[in-house]
Amino acid sequence: xxxxxxxxxxxxxxxxxxxxxxxxxxxxxxxxxxxxxxxxxxxxxxxxxxxxxxxxxxxxxxxxxxxxxxxxxxxxxxxxxxxxxxxxxxxxxxxxxxxxxxxxxxxxxxxxxxxxxxxxxxxxxxxxxxxxxxxxxxxxxxxxxxxxxxxxxxxxxxxxxxxxxxxxxxxxxxxxxxxxxxxxxxxxxxxxxxxxxxxxxxxxxxxxxxxxxxxxxxxxxxxxxxxxxxxxxxxxxxxxxxxxxxxxxxxxxxxxxxxxxxxxxxxxxxxxxxxxxxxxxxxxxxxxxxxxxxxxxxxxxxxxxxxxxxxxxxxxxxxxxxxxxxxxxxxxxxxxxxxxxxxxxxxxxxxxxxxxxxxxxxxxxxxxxxxxxxxxxxxxxxxxxxxxxxxxxxxxxxxxxxxxxxxxxxxxxxxxxxxxxxxxxxxxxxxxxxxxxxxxxxxxxxxxxxxxxxxxxxxxxxxxxxxxxxxxxxxxxxxxxxxxxxxxxxxxxxxxxxxxxxxxxxx
Amino acid sequence: xxxxxxxxxxxxxxxxxxxxxxxxxxxxxxxxxxxxxxxxxxxxxxxxxxxxxxxxxxxxxxxxxxxxxxxxxxxxxxxxxxxxxxxxxxxxxxxxxxxxxxxxxxxxxxxxxxxxxxxxxxxxxxxxxxxxxxxxxxxxxxxxxxxxxxxxxxxxxxxxxxxxxxxxxxxxxxxxxxxxxxxxxxxxxxxxxxxxxxxxxxxxxxxxxxxxxxxxxxxxxxxxxxxxxxxxxxxxxxxxxxxxxxxxxxxxxxxxxxxxxxxxxxxxxxxxxxxxxxxxxxxxxxxxxxxxxxxxxxxxxxxxxx
Numbered sequence: 001x002x003x004x005x006x007x008x009x010x011x012x013x014x015x016x017x018x019x020x021x022x023x024x025x026x027x028x029x030x031x032x033x034x035x036x037x038x039x040x041x042x043x044x045x046x047x048x049x050x051x052x053x054x055x056x057x058x059x060x061x062x063x064x065x066x067x068x069x070x071x072x073x074x075x076x077x078x079x080x081x082x083x084x085x086x087x088x089x090x091x092x093x094x095x096x097x098x099x100x101x102x103x104x105x106x107x108x109x110x111x112x113x114x115x116x117x118x119x120x121x122x123x124x125x126x127x128x129x130x131x132x133x134x135x136x137x138x139x140x141x142x143x144x145x146x147x148x149x150x151x152x153x154x155x156x157x158x159x160x161x162x163x164x165x166x167x168x169x170x171x172x173x174x175x176x177x178x179x180x181x182x183x184x185x186x187x188x189x190x191x192x193x194x195x196x197x198x199x200x201x202x203x204x205x206x207x208x209x210x211x212x213x214x215x216x217x218x219x220x221x222x223x224x225x226x227x228x229x230x231x232x233x234x235x236x237x238x239x240x241x242x243x244x245x246x247x248x249x250x251x252x253x254x255x256x257x258x259x260x261x262x263x264x265x266x267x268x269x270x271x272x273x274x275x276x277x278x279x280x281x282x283x284x285x286x287x288x289x290x291x292x293x294x295x296x297x298x299x300x301x302x303x304x305x306x307x308x309x310x311x312x313x314x315x316x317x318x319x320x321x322x323x324x325x326x327x328x329x330x331x332x333x334x335x336x337x338x339x340x341x342x343x344x345x346x347x348x349x350x351x352x353x354x355x356x357x358x359x360x361x362x363x364x365x366x367x368x369x370x371x372x373x374x375x376x377x378x379x380x381x382x383x384x385x386x387x388x389x390x391x392x393x394x395x396x397x398x399x400x401x402x403x404x405x406x407x408x409x410x411x412x413x414x415x416x417x418x419x420x421x422x423x424x425x426x427x428x429x430x431x432x433x434x435x436x437x438x439x440x441x442x443x444x445x446x447x448x449x450x451x452x453x454x455x456x457x458x459x460x461x462x463x464x465x466x467x468x469x470x471x472x473x474x475x476x477x478x479x480x481x482x483x484x485x486x487x488x489x490x491x492x493x494x495x496x497x498x499x500x501x502x503x504x505x506x507x
Numbered sequence: 508x509x510x511x512x513x514x515x516x517x518x519x520x521x522x523x524x525x526x527x528x529x530x531x532x533x534x535x536x537x538x539x540x541x542x543x544x545x546x547x548x549x550x551x552x553x554x555x556x557x558x559x560x561x562x563x564x565x566x567x568x569x570x571x572x573x574x575x576x577x578x579x580x581x582x583x584x585x586x587x588x589x590x591x592x593x594x595x596x597x598x599x600x601x602x603x604x605x606x607x608x609x610x611x612x613x614x615x616x617x618x619x620x621x622x623x624x625x626x627x628x629x630x631x632x633x634x635x636x637x638x639x640x641x642x643x644x645x646x647x648x649x650x651x652x653x654x655x656x657x658x659x660x661x662x663x664x665x666x667x668x669x670x671x672x673x674x675x676x677x678x679x680x681x682x683x684x685x686x687x688x689x690x691x692x693x694x695x696x697x698x699x700x701x702x703x704x705x706x707x708x709x710x711x712x713x714x715x716x717x718x719x720x721x722x723x724x725x726x727x728x729x730x731x732x733x734x735x736x737x738x739x740x741x742x743x744x745x746x747x748x749x750x751x752x753x754x755x756x757x758x759x760x761x762x763x764x765x766x767x768x769x770x771x772x773x774x775x776x777x778x779x780x781x782x783x784x785x786x787x788x789x790x791x792x793x794x795x796x797x798x799x800x801x802x803x804x805x806x807x808x809x810x811x812x813x
Binding site: 037043044045047050052124127128130133134137181182185186200201202203224225226227228230231234235237238239240241258389390391392394395397398425429431432 | 536537538541542543544545546547548549550552553555556559584587588589590599654657658661662665668669670671672673756757758759760761765766769772773774775
C-alpha cells in the first residue's frame, strides 16, 4: 500500500510537471494550415535587409514580402511589385508599379513606399546591412515620378538593376518608420501572402493575408526550423509537417517510401574549390588548375552523391542562370590528361594542396569534398582540407588571407539569376582579390554597364568561355535544392530558392 | 550571515573570472562586424559597424566598458536580432529549466531502482544482462536515442509529436531522450555504490544479525549509496542547464543550448555573454543547493560545521 502511495505521488508530480508545459505550447489548429520544416530561420528575424538574399532568410521572407521584380528559373526578370521598367538615362531606371496593392497593415503600396525603402538602404544605417552593403551598394536613391511610377538611380550605369532589385523587399513604410528596424523585425509587414502572428527562434506562425495581391490558398503558415536533416524527414513522415525544404539526396528513397513527393529544383549555384592564384604556389600555373579539373570525376559525384539530380559543372554558372554558355563543355573526367598537364607543369611526382572548406551548406557537400580528395589522390595530388566555420571563412575570403592554395566557394547567382554575380567575384578586386586576369576583368566590367541585352549576353557568354579556360576554380557540381511534400500538398513551386507560398494548400 | 557573505563573494569572483575569460576568448574568435557586413563588404562599411558596437576601441577600453555593463546587468543588444541580450536569453530559460527538471526527475526514477537492483546482487545472471545493456546504452549518443524514439513513437506508431510547441505531449520525447541518455551513468554509479556498501562492516553485521534482505538494502545500503548518487544528479542537472544541445537541435526545442550555438555561429557576443552568465549563475545556485543537500544527508558534514 505504501509503495502504491509513493508511486502515485511520483506520477502526480510528473504529470504536474508536464502540464506546466501546456501554457507554452501554441497550437495551430486552423483547418488549412501549411507547416514547413526548414534548416533554419533568419537570425535577424523579420528584418529583410540584415540577411543575405539566399537561405535561410528566403524561406521566410518569400511568404511575407515582395520585391519589385523576381527572376525566374531561366534567369529572366519578371514582374512583381513593378510591372514595367525601362532606362531613362544610363544611371536611372524607371519602374511602373502594380496598382491596388496593400501591405498587410492596410498601408498602400506606391512610389512613396519604394522611396522609403530605397532611402533607408542608402542611409548610413542601410549601408551597414548586408543588402545595402553587398547586394545593392551602387544604389543612390529613388524619386517619385507619380503615384505608381518611380525612378531608381545608381552611381554608375547598371545594366541589370531590375534583376538586382529582386533582392530588395519593400517594407510597409509607416510601420518601418514608426517601429524602427529592430522592433519591425519582431512584427514585419509586407505585401506577401501571409502576415506574421509571432516570431521566435524555433517557430514562425503566420495567417493568410487575404488582401494580398498574391492571395494565399491556405489559412495559416507555420515555419519550423529543424537543423537536422533526419529530424526534418521524420517530421514529414510522421505527418507533423506538410513540407520539408532541404532533404539530403540519400533520403530520397526513404521519403518516397513514405509516400512523400520529392521535388528537385536546380539551384543557381555551382559548388567549387576556388584557387588562391594571387597567393602563388602551384595553382598559379593554369596547367595545374586545369589538371585538377580533369582529375575529378564530376559525373560520378553528381550521380552517386546527388542521386543523379545534380549535374557535373561545366562552368561557374548553371543553365538556369542568364549568361550560361551551353557551348562550354568544361573539363571531362580525364585522369591521364591531368597527369600529363601536371608533368608539363613540373609536378610529375605530385603535389600537396591545402584548402579551407565549410560544410553543411549544400546537399552532400561533406561527401563531395571527400570524393574530390579521393580522385585527386589518384593523380598524385594530396588535398589536405580543413573544415572551418563560416565566421572563420568570411574574414579570410574578404581579405584573401588564406594560408593554403584553395578554399571552398560557391558560385552563387541568386537571386538576380545573372552570371555577372559570381563572375564579379573572380575579378581583380581592389581588396581581397584571389584571382586577377585583366582581360576577363575588363569583360566582366563591360557586361555590368552594357545596356543592350543582346550585346550583354554575348559578353557574358564570352566571359564563360575565358573564365572556364582559365580555371580559377575546380568546378565540381551544379547544386540542387530538394523539397519533400507530404500527402495532399498541392500547388508547390519554387524558383531561385523562393517558394511560391500563395499557391500551396493541403487537400 | 558570514556564510552567506562568503558565498556571495564566491559568486562574484566566479562570474568575474568566467566573464573575463569569455571576453578574451570571444575577441580571439573573430570579428562580428565582418559577419554583419556580409560577403564582399567594403572596409568602410565594416569599420562603420565596428564603431557602432565599440569594437574599434582598444581591447582594454572594451574590457572596461564590458565590466561596467555587466556590473549593471546590461549585456547590450543582440548583434543579429537587436533585442536586449539578457532579456532574450531569459525568454528561453523557463523552457530549459522545465526540461531539465523533468529529465532529472525521470532519470532518477528509472536509474535509482535499476541501480539498486543491479548492485544488490551483481553476479546474478539476469543482472549481468542488464549490466551489459546499460554499458551499451552508456555508449549510445543522445542524438541516436532521440532519432530512434522519434522513429518509433512519431513515425511508426504516430503516438507522440517530435516538434516543440505542439502541446503537452511534445515534452515526452525530449524528456525521454535526455532521461535515457543520462540514466546509464546513474545506474552504474548507484549499482557500484550499493555493491560497495554490501562489503562494509555495518552491512555484514546487520546481515549477521539476521536483517531481512529488503531491510538490508533499504535501510543500510541505499542511504549511503544515495550520497554519491546525489552528487552525480547535481552534476547532471548543472550539465543540462547549459543546454541539452542535441535534444534541442533535433526537437526544435527553444532552450539555452540552441540559443548559445546560434549566437556562437553568428558571433553574437552580447547573447553569448548573457547566456554564459545566466548558466554560470544557475550552476552556482545548483551547487549551493547540492551542498545543503549533502549536509542534510551526511551527519559527518553537519558535524564538521559545528
